[in-house]
Amino acid sequence: MKAAVYYENGGPEVLRYEDVPDPELHRKGIVIRVEAVSIEGGDTLNRYRGTLVTRPHVVGYQAAGEVVAVGEEVDNIRIGDKVVTTGGFGSHAELRAVPARTAWVIPPGMDVRKAAAIPVPFGTADDCLFEFGRMKKGDIVLVQAGASGVGVAAIQLxxxxxxxxxxxxxxxxxxxxxxxxxGLTHGINYQADDVVEQVMRLTDKKGCDVIVDSVGGPTLQSSILSLAYRGRVSMVGQAGREPMKVDVGTMMGGNRSLSGVFLGxxxxxxxxxxNIQRLIEEVARGELQVVIDRTFPLSEAAEAHRYIESRQAVGRVLLIP
Ligand SMILES: NC(=O)c1ccc[n+]([C@@H]2O[C@H](COP(=O)([O-])OP(=O)(O)OC[C@H]3O[C@@H](n4cnc5c(N)ncnc54)[C@H](OP(=O)(O)O)[C@@H]3O)[C@@H](O)[C@H]2O)c1
Structure with missing residues (x-):
């Protein structure tokens, strides 16, 4: 099969489009013919500095397509089903093998491209807000990096x-x-304005009850300083690629909390x-929106990664094999 691969970490230019062996079917797994790859924030981060667990390495958490092989111990997925899959690597390819446990059958008629972009960002945003952030009606919510994949899901939810x-x-x-x-009420352009000052101005000095932070580093510090009394930060990523050094001195006095969140x-x-199956069905019914910014052919994976890192994309960029 063809895949976008790399032999060393680095910028988008390390990606090449090559022939690699087809992935192997496992007894508890499936193989799909990929129809759409959703490039996740973690994919660009892994390309930049993640471990190459295969060589050449096929990066990528999330892809959707048609099931072409099913392991002997799998009874809930059939050949011909359309599914969206997640896994530690392997999405940037024509074929992908995953455990059946990390595949979700797509409702009949649903756009495979939209389905490709659901499990990780929507599942993560949902956990950040509700499971770990304990968000309830009437709360004030701040989503750092609102235009990111996790961000567009969190704003809607x-x-x-x-x-x-x-x-x-x-x-x-x-x-x-x-x-x-x-569903955004107020946006804060952090290039032009100080985030904490703007949060305090917009909330009448109360601060935020729940904050979703997928950027980390100095941004995480601004999240901590933007919390209301009893506010909660769900710290879920390091898109900013900067060291996670923060001062938590304001947390105790305000009964505030900081939770790490890892969907994986x-x-x-x-x-x-x-939860992810429910979110897929809600997108299929039009109750939530998947925002697809642009698509590129799989052979242009380097260009797609470059486009994402130029910070122009809102929501998801897809690769189409
Ligand atoms: N823990 C988990 O379970 C989990 C699950 C999903 C994602 N994540 C992590 O969450 C992060 C975001 O994922 P995503 O899929 O939402 O990412 P994404 O769609 O690629 O968006 C990342 C956003 O971060 C902002 N950003 C700030 N500093 C940046 C920098 N130095 N380089 C690039 N972007 C920067 C950009 O928005 P602006 O230009 O507007 O600032 C960009 O839109 C990633 O680190 C990912 O690994 C973790």
Missing amino acids: AARAGAAMVLATASSDERLERLKPL AEITTDRVHD
């Missing part, structure tokens, strides 16, 4: 759950403008599996 206000940060006014139809640790549990 928070608005739908009855947030009193959904605030989000991004690197330009134009990016923030595109988030308004998703629980993705094979019934709780997360069922």
